[in-house]
Amino acid sequence: MEKHIQTPLTDEVVRSLRAGDKVRITGVVYTARDAAHKRLCELLGAGEPLPFDMRGQIVYYTGPTPAPPGRPIGSCGPTTSYRMDPYTPRLLAQGLQGLIGKGRRSQAVIDALKARPGVYFSAEGGCGALLANYVKSSELVAFPELGAEAVRRLEVENFPVEVFCDCEGNIYSPYL
Amino acid sequence: MSVREIDAARLADAVARLYVSACLHLSPYVEEKLRDFGNPYIIENFETNGAIPLCQDTGMAAVYLEVGQDVHITGSIPDAVDEGVRRAVRDGYLRASIVTDPLRRTNTGDNTPACLYTDIVPGDRVKVTVVPRGFGCENKARIAMLAPADGLEGVKAFVLETARLAVPDACPPVTIGVGLGGNFDRAAYLSKKAVLRQGPNPDPFYGALEAELYKATKKFSLAVNILTAPTHIAGLPCAVSIGCHSLRCASEVL
Numbered sequence: 001m002e003k004h005i006q007t008p009l010t011d012e013v014v015r016s017l018r019a020g021d022k023v024r025i026t027g028v029v030y031t032a033r034d035a036a037h038k039r040l041c042e043l044l045g046a047g048e049p050l051p052f053d054m055r056g057q058i059v060y061y062t063g064p065t066p067a068p069p070g071r072p073i074g075s076c077g078p079t080t081s082y083r084m085d086p087y088t089p090r091l092l093a094q095g096l097q098g099l100i101g102k103g104r105r106s107q108a109v110i111d112a113l114k115a116r117p118g119v120y121f122s123a124e125g126g127c128g129a130l131l132a133n134y135v136k137s138s139e140l141v142a143f144p145e146l147g148a149e150a151v152r153r154l155e156v157e158n159f160p161v162e163v164f165c166d167c168e169g170n171i172y173s174p175y176l
Numbered sequence: 177m178s179v180r181e182i183d184a185a186r187l188a189d190a191v192a193r194l195y196v197s198a199c200l201h202l203s204p205y206v207e208e209k210l211r212d213f214g215n216p217y218i219i220e221n222f223e224t225n226g227a228i229p230l231c232q233d234t235g236m237a238a239v240y241l242e243v244g245q246d247v248h249i250t251g252s253i254p255d256a257v258d259e260g261v262r263r264a265v266r267d268g269y270l271r272a273s274i275v276t277d278p279l280r281r282t283n284t285g286d287n288t289p290a291c292l293y294t295d296i297v298p299g300d301r302v303k304v305t306v307v308p309r310g311f312g313c314e315n316k317a318r319i320a321m322l323a324p325a326d327g328l329e330g331v332k333a334f335v336l337e338t339a340r341l342a343v344p345d346a347c348p349p350v351t352i353g354v355g356l357g358g359n360f361d362r363a364a365y366l367s368k369k370a371v372l373r374q375g376p377n378p379d380p381f382y383g384a385l386e387a388e389l390y391k392a393t394k395k396f397s398l399a400v401n402i403l404t405a406p407t408h409i410a411g412l413p414c415a416v417s418i419g420c421h422s423l424r425c426a427s428e429v430l
Contacts, residue, residue: 065229067269071227080346125347125420126310127218128221130220148271
């Protein structure tokens, strides 16, 4: 059975999710991948404000292809999450509560999810054409010079994910 | 002996066409394997209308040219290949994923340059193959300079260890390409070629090894393909490349 959740997340919603749950997300998610994570943490290091309020938000690790005419976004599947591991605990400490990507996370990220509490979702890797159908709009938020790696605000509807790591540190993947 | 002339502009056109096509459509061979594997999301993904790329990582373009020794390409081959990539990215709405320098990391903005490989072969044709290699799987490749004493068991252990480290980070079901022998770089090159091989291994010894390794990985793999080359008395180079389920490749002959 699928669980339907809305963004922004709350502690109550996060605590209701278990590793292996199939979940549909509706609301706003923010894109950020390698270069954007580095920039966000540099802003934090310099004591500067972040381009969006992270409290309760979900970050989606994706770098979409350019939107062809008549579409809100191009192909937009998840990128591999472990490359964001060095930055993720810091963003969770800013209030970030959900992550979407693919693949394993470090123990430090799992511990930070337990502390927040937060949840790490896995989207189906390599299915960017399909996942684009669940994105209703895309708006540039920060770092336009990063191109595909810029931070974008996506409105998603029934976006399909699976809980890879829940807030108790349980892990699920059909391939492990 | 006459030499056939081909304008480099034709090469640019072919690269542009093949790169877009490879990003939008899988080969019937790969589609059939994925249908057999049965993940409904993946099947639905390649059954979409072909308007946007199958995967947002449209890769670093690996371009393989098999150039007949009786062909002369007029104009710059590397420039023509990069022109083809540039046009594909612009007109096909592919992603610009290449940075100028590994540490200073400024995006080139047009996904150039390609990784260009050339082979000289008999004949007067040019075979152009474009492989959009995403880095989700590229990052999972490994190489071991094994010793001859490591033998078959050493090879099996290294292949299986690499495959298990690759998933679920790279997108399963993966195709596992093994390059055995040659030298350090030849083994890596062969492992990439092995990912793209279609059909059975003509050597029954390696066919049986592929079947054994596939059996151990079939929960998350489509195939294990092995390519070999003669090697040195002191070595047993073993490279493993991973192909994600979006196993994209397109070729044509000029």
